[in-house]
Amino acid sequence: MAGPSLTALACSALLVLAGCQSQPPAPQGISSTFTGNTPTAQQAAMQPESGSGYTRKPGWATQTYAVAAANPLATAAGDQVLKSGGSAVDAAIAVQLVLTLVEPQSSGLGGGAFLMHFDGKTVEAYDGRETAPREADGRLFIGADGKPMPFQQAVVGGRSVGTPGLLKMLEQVHQAHGKLPWAALFAPAINLSERGFPVSQRLHTLIETDPSLRSDPVAARYFYGADGHALPVGTILRNPELTQTLRQIAAGGSKVFYQGEIAQAMVDKVRNHPTNPGRLSLADLSAYQPKKRTPLCADYSANSKPYLICGFPPPSSGMLAIGQILGILGNTDAALQPPQATAQGVVPSANWLHLYSEAARLAFADRAAYIGDPDFVQAPGGDWRSLLAPGYLLERSRLIGPQRMPAATAGQPAPLRVGYAPMPPQPEYGTSHISIIDKDGNAVAMTTTIEAAFGSRQMVKGFMLNNELTDFSFTPTDASGQPIANSVQPGKRPRSSMSPTLVFDRNSGQLLASVGSPGGAAIIHYTAKTLYGMLNWGLNAQHAIDLPNFGASETGLPVEAGRFPPATLATLRQRGHDVKEQEMTSGLQAIERTGTGYFGGADPRREGVVMGD
Numbered sequence: 001m002a003g004p005s006l007t008a009l010a011c012s013a014l015l016v017l018a019g020c021q022s023q024p025p026a027p028q029g030i031s032s033t034f035t036g037n038t039p040t041a042q043q044a045a046m047q048p049e050s051g052s053g054y055t056r057k058p059g060w061a062t063q064t065y066a067v068a069a070a071n072p073l074a075t076a077a078g079d080q081v082l083k084s085g086g087s088a089v090d091a092a093i094a095v096q097l098v099l100t101l102v103e104p105q106s107s108g109l110g111g112g113a114f115l116m117h118f119d120g121k122t123v124e125a126y127d128g129r130e131t132a133p134r135e136a137d138g139r140l141f142i143g144a145d146g147k148p149m150p151f152q153q154a155v156v157g158g159r160s161v162g163t164p165g166l167l168k169m170l171e172q173v174h175q176a177h178g179k180l181p182w183a184a185l186f187a188p189a190i191n192l193s194e195r196g197f198p199v200s201q202r203l204h205t206l207i208e209t210d211p212s213l214r215s216d217p218v219a220a221r222y223f224y225g226a227d228g229h230a231l232p233v234g235t236i237l238r239n240p241e242l243t244q245t246l247r248q249i250a251a252g253g254s255k256v257f258y259q260g261e262i263a264q265a266m267v268d269k270v271r272n273h274p275t276n277p278g279r280l281s282l283a284d285l286s287a288y289q290p291k292k293r294t295p296l297c298a299d300y301s302a303n304s305k306p307y308l309i310c311g312f313p314p315p316s317s318g319m320l321a322i323g324q325i326l327g328i329l330g331n332t333d334a335a336l337q338p339p340q341a342t343a344q345g346v347v348p349s350a351n352w353l354h355l356y357s358e359a360a361r362l363a364f365a366d367r368a369a370y371i372g373d374p375d376f377v378q379a380p381g382g383d384w385r386s387l388l389a390p391g392y393l394l395e396r397s398r399l400i401g402p403q404r405m406p407a408a409t410a411g412q413p414a415p416l417r418v419g420y421a422p423m424p425p426q427p428e429y430g431t432s433h434i435s436i437i438d439k440d441g442n443a444v445a446m447t448t449t450i451e452a453a454f455g456s457r458q459m460v461k462g463f464m465l466n467n468e469l470t471d472f473s474f475t476p477t478d479a480s481g482q483p484i485a486n487s488v489q490p491g492k493r494p495r496s497s498m499s500p501t502l503v504f505d506r507n508s509g510q511l512l513a514s515v516g517s518p519g520g521a522a523i524i525h526y527t528a529k530t531l532y533g534m535l536n537w538g539l540n541a542q543h544a545i546d547l548p549n550f551g552a553s554e555t556g557l558p559v560e561a562g563r564f565p566p567a568t569l570a571t572l573r574q575r576g577h578d579v580k581e582q583e584m585t586s587g588l589q590a591i592e593r594t595g596t597g598y599f600g601g602a603d604p605r606r607e608g609v610v611m612g613d
């Protein structure tokens with residue numbers, strides 16, 4: 001499939017991980033098929049949160065700093081912190097606290113997050129992922145009939161709630177990189193929760209359409225009017241319980257959350273759920289520890305320019321899958337398939353989409369077979385980088401032909417000490433993404449989640465509790481008894497798709513971009529699309545985000561409805577793809593360096609904006 005420019009691309013676009021920490025001046029830094037789940041689950045995996053409209057965004061140019069978040073009030077909080085001399089981490093904390101209030105469907109104090117940080121020299125990865133309670137085991141989601149529970153039944157209630165990790169991780173990062181006092185970062189969220197904020201269109205839509213939020217009496221009182229309908233757009237919503245929680249944490253630090261009255265309230269809410277109690281305990285909360293992990297950085301070359309792309313290692317599958325997709329594409333003639341300019345904007349071609357979909361299916365087959373919490377699961381050959389080795393990706397790319405391959409199965413990148421069975425596809429949901437670069441050049445890419453929209457639908461102390469445990473496999477083994485890497489075990493972190501990403505100039509080590517998105521498993525596709533658009537097609541951050549969305553799966557090729565020319569879809573069908581047009585509500589945020597400062601983009605499919613100076 002080689003074309004004229006393949007030589008340069010094939011040699012240079014291969015991702016070479018092993019050397020990425022040693023080459024100055026770069027920053028330091030089984031056989032499987034998808035079976036056993038319903039088309040509904042597959043589709044939900046690609047459309048985790050409902051759409052709420054499409055609003056064109058201009059993109060924003062700034063000179064000295066920039067902050068991008070999913071809600072204008074949250075972005076403004078970050079902007080205020082940066083203006084008053086705060087660091088990127090300070091701003092991220094202020095943004096996250098406001099998101100807990102104004103975007104309660106996506107992230108918050110009751111959830112977890114992955115944060116990538118760059119201080120001008122070193123890239124760091126902070127893991128605030130939730131953990132399974134000590135009393136949980138592989139049968140957590142097996143019902144009385146011995147079968148996996150229906151997904152939504154498992155989500156709503158206490159059973160799905162993991163030990164929240166967000167706050168303790170933010171405190172750890174603040175100790176390392178904060179400039180302003182911890183308590184000062186709480187002021188915007190305290191003010192807004194006390195005085196009230198206007199309910200946005202997106203929040204209104206998600207409340208109105210949620211099938212389960214009313215089942216929690218506390219959430220029902222907060223989110224719905226006396227008439228039983230979602231609070232109308234523009235309603236000024238106050239959250240006195242959250243004000244009180246935030247004041248306590250501002251004054252006392254994370255221990256106020258992990259021990260004492262707030263911890264007890266979370267445990268009571270989980271364990272006393274009337275129909276679906278969970279297993280979270282005070283011991284889980286007081287023992288929670290965030291982890292600093294070694295970031296995964298990969299060499300990448302596009303248009304003869306060398307880059308270093310750094311992302312989150314397991315328990316996230318994000319960077320490994322994105323690295324595999326980009327690396328496999330680099331061995332094909334994808335670079336010879338430019339996007340088309342249409343009346344609706346820039347659109348990937350059918351030939352490129354075919355190659356992307358095949359590369360992504362191969363990556364997702366490896367993801368299903370291998371990826372789980374690295375504290376519990378052996379990487380192939382003892383090193384996750386085996387999954388990105390150039391020779392392995394070349395071998396994988398040879399599986400791609402002109403027609404859709406009948407089934408994408410996992411490869412064997414290195415000898416295995418433990419053979420895992422592939423995890424069947426399951427729905428994966430919400431999240432939010434924050435990108436920030438401060439005036440000193442420190443950068444944050446943080447993706448943050450309570451999993452589904454409104455998490456487990458359990459509201460306590462003014463915030464929503466996560467349902468992150470449903471990111472684990474519902475079954476601990478396959479039918480033959482072979483273990484699944486991402487099974488529930490006490491203290492284990494569920495596999496994630498979150499892909500907070502930092503991009504560097506490989507030669508100078510200069511930070512070029514901070515990128516990420518919500519979207520369940522489709523986070524990987526949304527982020528890969530944006531990186532490819534920026535690095536390979538030369539699009540600015542906004543235009544790369546605007547590119548129509550697409551995914552890849554074993555049961556069909558999901559594409560964003562109404563965004564592709566009929567001829568493109570017809571060609572894909574001729575090549576064997578069962579094209580499925582659907583909503584694909586990404587929530588991308590990206591900030592890139594320009595000659596004069598920064599340029600930020602926010603997703604037209606959600607409410608995000610960029611601010612800065």
Ligand code: GLY
Binds near residue numbers: 431449450452468521
């Ligand atoms: N719960 C979404 C993710 O972690 O990928």
